[in-house]
Amino acid sequence: MNHLNVALVGCGIISENHIDAYAQHTDRARIVVCCDIDPEKAASRASLVGDARAVTSIDEVLADPGVDAIEVCTPHHIHPEAVIAAARAGKHILCQKPLARTLEECDAMAEAAASAGVVLFYGETNRTLPAALLAEKLIAAGQIGTVVGIQARAAHWQGGVYMTTGWRYDPAITGGGQLLDGGIHAIDLLLHLGGPIAAVSCYTTRFRPELGGEDTAVVNARFSGGHLGTLFASQAAGIWVPEANCIVFGTDGVLTLGGPQGALVQYRRDSPESKQVLLERNGDSFAAMVGRYLDTVLNGAENISPASVGRENLSVVLAAYESARLSREVSIDSRPS
Template identity: 30%
Template sequence: MSAPVRIGIVGTGGIARVHADSIARLGERATIVGAVDVDPERLAAFQTEFGVEAGFASLDELLQHGHPDLVHLCTPPGLHREQALAALAAGVDVLCEKPPALSLAEIDELAAAERASGAHLATVSQHRFGGRATWLRERLADGRLGRPMVAVCNTLWYRPDAYFEVPWRGNWNIEGGGPTMGHGIHQLDTMLSILGPWAEVVAVSARQARPVATEDLSTAIVTFDNGAVATVVNSLLSPRETSYLRFDFEFATVELEHLYGYGDDNWKITPTPGHEAEVEALWAEGPHGNSGHAAQFAAVLDARERGLPLPVDTGAARRTLELIAGIYASSFTGARVASGDIDADSPFYASMEGSGAPWRESFVTAE
């Protein structure tokens, strides 16, 4: 058996605990060799809780003295670009919490740094790795459910005003956007991983209630290369919280409803009349299994052992960020946005806010 992969965790807040728990499930395949936090008390508490011997005040110290093979970035989004660049320059693989970058310009910079270093960058997109999501991608590939026609992708969550007292939340420059970027990204990414490339989006965003610079609601209609059409809602205003994906094929409807993670029981399939027997037989085949960080981490280690790019790779992450940029661009300009429209000449290439949210002036005045 090969030596355990040496992992460094950067940032020791709530999501870092999910990472540490998930790494522990990998057994002897991986070990945490160091943790980083600017808050000494938080760092010490994390070290005690998870038995991490080495603590560092900076990523540079971890890279120099901890000798990690792989770093997990569990910091606020505004730090991801700088930290990923530092790790890649040191030849260390990176697994970054979403979003890996705040703009298409940043993700392109990271892709260039990845190519130059020979190290790999991957984004945490744990909902891709549940068994039924894999099953559904296989059905798109083999066509046994027929043509995909209609989809629904809803992230209906609730965050009160107090949630945004953390300075980086609701801020374009640090979080990169509102629920479209920071919350709905997981459902959007899962939808794209199943339905494939998107062709065009038309969207509306609003700041309905929350004291933020970003949106607290967005809606979109997305057309895919394969002809499917999806409706999308991203909200932080919804007291009955749910994460919901629905795919209507020629021969069945497949639905997923959960909140922050799913198992087999969260999926449902409804055959088209006359296709019950073959659809039920397909459904019984599997694969099965829960989504979650542990499932993706295992896939990351598998890829490292085989010398392959880490899942979810930079190209896949960029496709999701491009759709998010398209939603903002359509929302703020009123135009239909096609895939490929947002290039270096577009204001939405360097920032998801682009030309400016319609409520920007009123927010600045209120501040």
């Protein structure tokens, strides 16, 4: 196969980013169907794509032999049923974050994809972010010496005009609050750049009752490698501070990701004045993600964001919730069950 026909399943807020992303890969893929249980949303996204069909049932999508793959952009409590059904229908899958609400669901999704021989790509834009991939290489090459700690942040205002959806603010549906919805992006950076996390301790709080779950959290992490990490996550912070959102501290230097200085900046101990901008901009993070996915499906490249990445990210979120509930450190066992 050298070209992928994709069905977009879930035509809400984030689907537009996926449409824009595929528009940058027209030589390798195109969106042929837009599916949403809300016919108006399906029709509106189909007209945005231009020549896509609008449908209201995923069953119709999965029965269509002209569809090679689906892009799961539904609320995350729908992800497991959509992914498992798609795998059984022999479709490749890119599934938005968070992968699911439980580790058992993640395992069932991975298992369904593996037994069907289809690609299941976890759609976490930070995992495929050019700055994160370059930072991973530099850290592995010892560019900043031994990593001693990582600070990450996912803090902004949510709701109002930004990310407003009914399901998102009902913990009975989502299984969590800001950590599961937004903080999980930063947890991916912690894991990607710091390696496995052995244990976490977490505090959660809420300033905005209308958001349902916790809207603010701090997670302290003990990495298996002995270094430490911390995450501040909030949906109640007035603005998105335009500063680095992840800082990796090493014995010989520091890497910063994001912010006005550049997408990836290195500071070295042997030349403290010489800040080096290693990457000016990340570009469109959704287009980068789709590009890596297409490399895997069409060219057999390694899947750099398999279901196990989504599972590990979720395992940290769930351990953090457990820690907040028990008011103590909680160990993480992220091995497949």
